[in-house]
Amino acid sequence: DTAVSQTPKYxxxxxxxxxSIKCEQNLGHDTMYWYKQDSKKFLKIMFSYNNKELIINETVPNRFSPKSPDKAHLNLHINSLELGDSAVYFCASSRRTSGNTGELFFGEGSRLTVL
Amino acid sequence: GESVGLHLPTLSVQEGDNSIINCAYSNSASDYFIWYKQESGKGPQFIIDIRSNMDKRQGQRVTVLLNKTVKHLSLQIAATQPGDSAVYFCAVYNNNDMRFGAGTRLTVKP
Incomplete structure (x- = not known):
């Protein structure tokens, strides 16, 4: 009963x-995210979805296209992969609350290597 | 925009000693701060959080201190154990947007 699961891992x-990298959360959260972690461990937000709607779209090449078919899923599709796309991609989810708080629950990451 | 930075990229401590990891942030309007721990091969995990109306918050063996005057955040780990070895991130949260600092690698020597 993994809370946030990503596939594939490698x-x-x-x-x-x-x-494509797939992400599913079974926590009942309404907000999901994609982060990219480079070789120096820097975590950079890419996208954030709330109730299937895109709310954060950082300066990410349009080769990256997130898709949220429902609140529990947020997939990441990447076209025309480049060497610089090699990284670990983390999916996360949180419950939006009125007090502007929100612990993020992360998946185990998907390590993408582009040769 | 928000930028979150750490003073030291690596920290090595002796088992049993206390550890202090520091973080600076730039947006004085930020009001919610979190520390995450990332073990090798895993995703970051929540450790402790603090809101801007507090200066200090304590958890089990961890304490977070917030100095809004100088926009500085620190994580203190008491009696550091080998299992504490990981990369630690501070993060600032605003409206479904969680921004992370660069990370500090904590190594605990036996």
Missing amino acids: LVTQMGNDK
């Missing part, structure tokens, strides 16, 4: 390919 692919 992904090795060639430059130029298209790939």
Whole structure:
């Protein structure tokens, strides 16, 4: 009964390919996120969805397209993969509260390696 | 925009000693701060949080201190144990937007 689960955990692919990472949360949260963590461990927010609606879209190349079919899922599709896309991608979820608080629950990460 | 930074990228302590990890933030309007711990091969996990109307908050072996005057946040870990070895992040949360600092790697020597 994993709270936030991502698949695949590891992904090795060639430059130029298209790939997807899936994320599901069973916590009943209404907000989901994608973060990118580089080799220096820096965590950068990419997207945030609340109730299936995009609310944060950082300066991310439009090769990255998130899709949220329902509140429990947030998938990340990446077109025309580049070497610089190699990183660990983390999905997270939180419950939006009125007090502007929100502990994030993270998945285990998906390590993408582009060759 | 918000920027969150850490003073030290690495910290090495002896088992049993206390650890202090520091963080600076830039937006004086920020009002909710969180510390996360990331173990190798895992996602970050919540440790403790603090709101801007507080200066100090204590958990089990951890204490977070907030100095709004200088926009500084610290995490203190008492009696550091080998299991505390991880990367620690401070983060600032505003309206479904969680921004992380650069991370500090804590290594505990036996």
